[in-house]
Amino acid sequence: MNEAPPASSGHVSPPADHADKSRTLVQRIADLRAWLFLAALVVGFEIWSRTAFGGTFIFNPFNITSIAIFAVAPLLLATGQTFVIISGGIDLSMGFIMGLAAVVAAHVINWAAPTMGEPMAVLFGTLVAVAIAMIPGFVNGLLVSRLRVPPFIGTLGMFGVARGVAFLLAGGTTVPVKNGFFAALGNGRFLGIPWIVIITALFVLVMHYILSQTRFGQHNYAIGANEQAARRAGIDIKRHLLRLYILSGICAGLAGVLYAARFTAGAAQAGEPLLLDSVAAVVIGGASLFGGSGTIFGTVAGALVIAVIQYGLVFINVEPFWQFISVGVVIIISVLIDQAQRRISGGRQSE
Amino acid sequence: MSDQPLLETRHLSKNFGPVQALSDLSMHVNAGEVVALAGDNGAGKTTLIKAISGVYRPSSGQVLLKGREVSFSSPQEARESGIETIYQDLALADNLSIGANIFLGREPMTKKFGFLPVLDRKKMADAARSTMALLDFHVNRLDAPVSNFSGGQRQAVAIGRAVYWNAQVLIMDEPTAALGVPEQRKVISLIHQLKAQGRGVIFISHNLQDIFAVSDRIVVLRRGVMAGERRISDTSHDEVVKLMVGG
Structure with missing residues (x-):
């Protein structure tokens, strides 16, 4: 056996932890793969941009803000999706919950503005839209x-x-929506940063906190890995799942409100193309669709990878259909890395 | 040691409709004692431990813990009273650390910056280190998920959780079944340590060698009734097998 301390004779001591340190390095790299992808993409587009147009890609603040704005809605959906996927589930309804929230926000803000004034109407409309978005989440x-x-x-x-x-x-x-305050929220900036990006960043930080620092987050990981173990440990799984899907509805609701703000209009199909992007962002970000693993920051990187591919290909003037191919290839590579990592680290997903 | 048993069942019966899974079973476990539960498949071993650990309500009879009658409506209640069951399929969340598994479902919280409630990972890691040291299992990677550890080490984590929450009675259902021979030896040594700490252990196994290696007494069940009870020092493999198969 390994260098287990020579215990008193006749007594077999359980060996010391003999996990290999080099494994953790491989794991670290695999955990950061979404950020590495992102870095590689940015470098690639930068080189292409300099050789083809003699201009910079990433050091142009306009490009950075555009990518950030581009990533807002998919990222909001993806943060909720991260929680759901870690628990071993999936939420396919998020895209249309987002559309529903966008429509509700538009109607309510229009209806309330004459009586409440514009800012209060926006606040009220946002709250109503998010509350409405919680209903399908609750039913889920x-x-x-x-x-x-x-x-x-x-x-x-x-x-x-x-x-x-x-x-x-x-x-x-x-x-x-006819509301100047709402339009300013959706398109205005604070210190050069768009408001919707700031709101999204704050929301993502809160979600990161919930996933990594609270019992709710911890139980989410446990349920995704071994539901039976979680139940035996006394976790109320029914209550957890109910709250989980409501949380997912809230994310979609906020995405819908910010969409309505950005376009000053609510559209039912707002989130339709974003649902699969949200799942892709979670997977590229390192979560396993079998449940039990994933992080919010990984998902942020995953969402940025997709946004950079989509924006970058337009920027370097490639036919837009290449976006689908590129995102698809990145998803496949990402899953292959995930599986290789599990094989190396002796994961037990085949049990 | 006092003459009062740590855990006792008196005339315990459990039927599922017309099927009598367990009838009139009386047994006890003393502090610092390992009692093996043996019997063929369907002999009622699992029914007995489930009746003790709150999964089933007995149809009749009593369970006494330190001389006081108890009646559990759930395994959680039994656990809170100090009866912990360790299942053969290991109730661990593989993706979490040892500490997180020990505290699963009752995570300690602390305050960051004086106001923000966060999981107390330091406390979890400290508890993992001290508990595992108590079981003579020395870990230096307390943040690694338990899937990185071997079967025997994971069994140690499950036992460590019970020890941390100060379980007085540990019920272990086939703790060595899924393990290789060296790992089985380690689990046996863990059970010796639990015994030395004055806990009571009910040990279910099909493996007579393990039973003879670790138990003080053996209770043999056959078709839901007590087929015999022996001190390990007074019996032999042959006699136990005879009791199990009858005749």
């Missing part, structure tokens, strides 16, 4: 936790319901 939570519907199916049903309700409320069209 009930389906998954109490009725034991698989998350994929339950949230797929809610995908349809939220979509239909959003289009009905919007009357099949987009709902313009």
Whole structure:
């Protein structure tokens, strides 16, 4: 055996922890792969930009803000999705919950502005939209936790319901918002940084705190790894899952409000193309779709990777369809790295 | 040692509809004693430990802890009273550290910057280190997920959790079944240490060698009834097998 301390004879001592230090280095690198991807992409676009146009890509503040604004909505969806995926589930309804929230925010802000004044109407509309977004989240939570519907199916049903309700409320069209304060929130800046980026950054920090520093976050990891162990440890899984899907609804609701602010209009299809981007961001960020692993900062990197690819390819004037191919390739590479890492570190996902 | 047993069952019965899984079973475990529970599949071993640990309510009979009758409606209640069950499939969250597993479901919190509640990882790591040292298991990577450890080490973590929460009675269901031979030896040595700490252990196993290596007494069940009870020093493999299969 290893260099287990020579215990008194006749007594077999459990060996000291003999985990290999070099493994942790490989793991660290694999954990940071999304950031490495991001760095490689930025360097690649920078080189291309300098050779092709003789101009800088990343040192141009306009590009940076554009990418950040681009990443806002997918990132908000992806933070909620990170929690859900770590728990071993998935939330397919987020995109249309976002659309629903955008439509509700537009209607309520328009309706409330004459009586409350513009700023209060925006606050009120935001609260109502996020509260409405919690309802489909609540139903998702009930389906998954109490009725034991698989998350994929339950949230797929809610995908349809939220979509239909959003289009009905919007009357099949987009709902313009006439509110100067809301438009300033969606397009204005503070110290050169767009307000919606600041709001998103603060929200992401709060979500990071919840995932990494609270019991809720800790239980989320435990449930994703071994639900039975979590139950035996006395964790109330039903209550946890209910709150989890409500949280996911809140993320989608906030994304919808910020979308409505940016475009000064609510659209039911606002989040439609973003759902799969959100799942992709989580996976590129290092989470496992089997549950039990993932971080918010990894997801931030994953969302930025997607945004940089999408914006960068437009910037260097490549046909937009290459975006799909590039994002797809990055997802596949990311999953391959994940699996290689598990093999190296002797993970037990095949148990 | 006082003459009062740590854990005692009196005339314990459990039926599932017409099926009598356990009938009129009386046994006890003293402090610092390891009692093996043996019997063929379906003999009622699992029913007995589930009736003791709060998973099932007994149909009739009593469970006494330190002489006082107890009735648990859930495994949590049993655990809070100091009866911990360690299942063979290891109730650990593989992705969490030893400390996080020890505290799973009852994580300690502390305040950062004086106001922000955060998980007290230092306390969890300290508890992991001291508890594992108590089991003669020395770890230097307290932040590593338990999936990095071997089967025997993970078994030690499960036992460590019970020890940390000061379980007086540990029920171990086939703790060596999934392990290789060297690892089995280590688990046996862990059980010796639990015994030396004055805890009571109920040890279920199919492996007579393990039973003879670690137990003080053996209780043999057959078809839900007590087939015999022997001191290990007074019995032999052959006799135990005869009790198990009957005849």
